[in-house]
Amino acid sequence: MPATAKPTRGDQTRQALLDAGTEIFGRDGFHAASSRSLAGAAQVNQALIGYHFGGKEGLYLAVFEYIADQVSASMQPVAAAARQSLDAARAGDGDLHATALAALEKILFGFAAMLGEEKTTAWARLILREQQDPGPAFDILYGSFMSRLLDLMSELVACLTGDEPGADAPRLCALTLMGQVLVFRAARAATLRHMKWSSIGEKEIGDIQRQLRLNLAARFPAPAPGRPSEEFQP
Amino acid sequence: MPATAKPTRGDQTRQALLDAGTEIFGRDGFHAASSRSLAGAAQVNQALIGYHFGGKEGLYLAVFEYIADQVSASMQPVAAAARQSLDAARAGDGDLHATALAALEKILFGFAAMLGEEKTTAWARLILREQQDPGPAFDILYGSFMSRLLDLMSELVACLTGDEPGADAPRLCALTLMGQVLVFRAARAATLRHMKWSSIGEKEIGDIQRQLRLNLAARFPAPAPGRPSEEFQP
DNA sequence: GTCTATAGTCGGATAGAC
DNA sequence: GTCTATCCGACTATAGAC
Numbered sequence: 001m002p003a004t005a006k007p008t009r010g011d012q013t014r015q016a017l018l019d020a021g022t023e024i025f026g027r028d029g030f031h032a033a034s035s036r037s038l039a040g041a042a043q044v045n046q047a048l049i050g051y052h053f054g055g056k057e058g059l060y061l062a063v064f065e066y067i068a069d070q071v072s073a074s075m076q077p078v079a080a081a082a083r084q085s086l087d088a089a090r091a092g093d094g095d096l097h098a099t100a101l102a103a104l105e106k107i108l109f110g111f112a113a114m115l116g117e118e119k120t121t122a123w124a125r126l127i128l129r130e131q132q133d134p135g136p137a138f139d140i141l142y143g144s145f146m147s148r149l150l151d152l153m154s155e156l157v158a159c160l161t162g163d164e165p166g167a168d169a170p171r172l173c174a175l176t177l178m179g180q181v182l183v184f185r186a187a188r189a190a191t192l193r194h195m196k197w198s199s200i201g202e203k204e205i206g207d208i209q210r211q212l213r214l215n216l217a218a219r220f221p222a223p224a225p226g227r228p229s230e231e232f233q234p
Numbered sequence: 235m236p237a238t239a240k241p242t243r244g245d246q247t248r249q250a251l252l253d254a255g256t257e258i259f260g261r262d263g264f265h266a267a268s269s270r271s272l273a274g275a276a277q278v279n280q281a282l283i284g285y286h287f288g289g290k291e292g293l294y295l296a297v298f299e300y301i302a303d304q305v306s307a308s309m310q311p312v313a314a315a316a317r318q319s320l321d322a323a324r325a326g327d328g329d330l331h332a333t334a335l336a337a338l339e340k341i342l343f344g345f346a347a348m349l350g351e352e353k354t355t356a357w358a359r360l361i362l363r364e365q366q367d368p369g370p371a372f373d374i375l376y377g378s379f380m381s382r383l384l385d386l387m388s389e390l391v392a393c394l395t396g397d398e399p400g401a402d403a404p405r406l407c408a409l410t411l412m413g414q415v416l417v418f419r420a421a422r423a424a425t426l427r428h429m430k431w432s433s434i435g436e437k438e439i440g441d442i443q444r445q446l447r448l449n450l451a452a453r454f455p456a457p458a459p460g461r462p463s464e465e466f467q468p
Numbered sequence: 469g470t471c472t473a474t475a476g477t478c479g480g481a482t483a484g485a486c
Numbered sequence: 487g488t489c490t491a492t493c494c495g496a497c498t499a500t501a502g503a504c
Contacts, residue, residue: 008469009469009470010469010470013469013470027367028265029263029265029266030266031262031263031265031266032263032264032265032266034496034497034498035497035498035499036496036497036498044470045469045470045471045472046498046499047470047471047472047499047500048469048470048471049498049499050498050499050500051469051470052469055498055499056498056499124366125366128362128366128420130423131420131421131422131423131424132358132359132362132422132423133261134423138423142423142424142427146424146427146428147427147428150424150428151428154428168429168441169445169448171428171429172429172441172442172445173445173448173449174428175417175418175421175424175425175428175429176413176414176417176445176446176449178417178421179410179413179414179415179416179417179418179420179421180410180413180414181413182413182416182417182420182421183409183410183412183413183416183417183420184409184413185420186362186365186413186416186417186420187365187409187412187413187416188365188366189364189365189366189368189372189376190365190376190380190384190409191409193376193380193381194380194381194384194385194388194405194408194409195402195405195406195409207402207406208406211403211406211407211410212410214403214407215407215410215453218452218453218454218455219449219452219453220452221452242487243487243488244487244488247487247488268478268479268480269479269480269481270478270479270480278488279487279488279489279490280480280481281481281482281488281489281490282487282488282489283480283481284480284481284482285487285488286487289480289481290480290481469504470503470504471502471503471504472501472502472503472504473500473501473502473503474499474500474501475498475499475500475501476497476498476499476500477496477497477498477499478495478496478497478498479494479495479496479497480493480494480495480496481492481493481494481495482491482492482493483490483491483492483493484489484490484491485488485489485490485491486487486488486489486490
């Protein structure tokens with residue numbers, strides 16, 4: 001099915017169900033989301049869930065594939081740029097430390113920016129649920145973008161600390177870096193109250209990004225020239 | 235009701251339902267958890283949920299009060315110690331920077347240690363759900379320990395950066411610090427795969443704590459004597 | 469591909485005996 | 487306080503007309 005083809009009625013139904021599924025499954029969870037509310041939100045007949053996706057569970061998995069595709073696509077440019085500039089810096093073309101730091105910052109800023117995109121609220125809820133109780137849907141997520149993203153971040157951290165790329169330390173550090181953005185999603189309600197925010201909009205995202213930049217710069221200071229960049233290990 | 239009193243049959247039923255509720259609500263969520271499975275897990279009659287808690291929703295709220303009490307109690311010693319040593323250091327008795335850093339580390343280590351306690355898995359699931367869709371249950375959590383904890387951490391960060399205690403920066407920074415532990419709960423499945431761990435046990439918690447210490451020490455280096463400790467603000 | 473109608477199951481709540 | 491029994495609403499899936 002070429003992307004340019006005019007969508008048939010069936011395609012429209014499928015798409016409406018995918019959008020409704022993202023919203024309703026995200027809001028209510030798999031069990032609490034009823035076929036009726038899914039069909040109602042999509043404004044299609046309830047029996048069409050069975051026809052197009054085989055049932056509620058089939059729609060659920062299809063929603064995750066759809067999300068994984070969109071996240072992969074939105075990540076692709078920054079990941080490719082990071083990989084490219086990293087290769088260039090390794091070939092001696094530029095400052096490796098500054099390059100890796102900039103790439104990490106770009107990745108974290110990208111995720112921070114997603115905090116403000118309306119549709120990603122539902123994505124985050126779906127993903128957080130699957131993280132607590134991973135099923136087939138989580139395999140879709142991890143295989144499509146999570147592993148790639150975390151591996152890239154780990155490699156960038158290794159550049160900054162001088163650790164071996166495959167070692168535990170840079171991989172753990174990459175997780176703690178993601179955590180610094182994730183907290184604003186996972187602990188969203190606590191964030192709003194603690195910061196006395198009424199929502200997370202452009203201003204708040206700017207504040208978050210400033211804090212992330214500060215954290216990154218302090219955590220990975222430029223090494224003094226001629227001095228090894230390995231971290232002190234107590 | 236004195237804590238030393240011998241529990242009546244009714245007390246035992248209430249307690250069994252609270253324990254079962256923690257487990258079942260945590261595993262399935264509010265909607266997917268059925269009164270029958272709750273009663274089954276507690277090995278009590280299904281009608282007793284109505285008698286003791288007024289219904290499924292009443293039990294749900296009671297579970298959160300119960301969790302809030304336990305978390306508050308487990309936090310209390312370290313929070314009190316942090317507050318005390320902070321006051322002492324401010325009175326000139328000791329190094330304020332080292333004191334605040336040690337207190338922050340103790341708090342984060344405490345939360346990291348909770349990653350290994352079996353019962354806290356269900357707690358985390360319940361709390362994460364409420365964070366996404368806060369209701370009366372979240373008010374119980376925030377009012378009982380979250381606000382206190384985040385305020386304390388923010389104050390400690392302010393000591394380390396020289397920021398004004400009530401300013402946004404230290405409060406945001408406190409959230410990013412919590413995020414560095416939270417990620418191992420909120421993104422538990424991704425953590426296991428990324429680190430090639432099969433579970434998060436004592437060894438893994440040790441690794442996490444080492445990484446947290448490294449992050450903290452690098453993020454808040456001891457200030458050169460006589461030099462102001464304010465962070466560079468670009 | 470879409471619709472209506474319904475079969476079959478399971479949910480929460482509660483009345484009333486003990 | 488605990489139990490059995492039951493009411494009634496809501497659910498998913500599907501058969502069959504169009």
